[in-house]
Amino acid sequence: METSDLIKILRLPQPTIINRNVPKRQFYEHLSSSKGQGLIQKDVDTVYWLSSVRPNNSGFTVTNDGETSFEEIEVFYVRVRNSDREEAIFRQINSAIPYPLIIFFDLDNRITVGVAEYSYGKAHEMGIERVVISSILSNHFMDSMLVPTKEPGTTLFEYYKGIQNRVLSVTLQANFNKSPMDIDxxxxxxxxxxxxxxxxxxxxxxxxxxxxxxxxxxxxxxxxxxxxxxxxxx
Missing domain, CATH: 1.20.5 (Single alpha-helices involved in coiled-coils or other helix-helix interfaces)
Incomplete structure (x- = not known):
């Protein structure tokens, strides 16, 4: 899939769009292990930075509860070469880009999406608690998944949580034919x-x-x- 087509399907707000290819070598210098570098080199074809959602371009506010620190959310599109490597790739990209991520993975035009549960240390250092990779997504589902139901004062953290819930819902529906309302x-x-x-x-x-x-x-x-x-x- 072309990134321009995915951007249209996702209905990304124009002020947030970046749509820039990120050379894989730019990740290498931020990855501490040769294993991580080898994963990106072997299993990733191309990486595109689709969007950066920040308070100054989205209308969302920054979370300020002393525990979570969502100042921006980055959206990526990654063409992968092999299946079952998405979670490991997500973790490596997130170690190089220390912000909450939404990563769309494309394996032979089969699109999935990855999101994560994050924790923050005393110095607001971000860590990944869990990663969820969705089932294969339909265009119909993607058409609404990043569109917020935005109320005044909605934080980036709440926006990300809403996306998590949609990803979990569609994945549970595909795997168990059930979709709990309040699953995290x-x-x-x-x-x-x-x-x-x-x-x-x-x-x-x-x-x-x-x-x-x-x-x-x-x-x-x-x-x-x-x-x-x-x-x-x-």
């Missing part, structure tokens, strides 16, 4: 953990020959499924 990234991670544990236990049931142990495993599966359904039904 922590809850999403718990859903994935429970699902993984259910799958592991189901494998153990197949391998187990003793009936009493199989019954015990089935009870564990039922309990974890119950917890999973509770999270998905909120």
């Amino acid at each position: 990234i922590k809850g999403y991670s718990e859903i994935l953990r429970l699902q993984s544990e259910v799958e592991t236990l189901q494998t153990e049931v197949i391998k187990e020959n003793q009936l009493n142990l199989r019954v015990e495993l089935q009870l564990q599966i039922a309990e974890k499924k119950k917890l999973l359904n509770q999270l998905l039904s909120n």
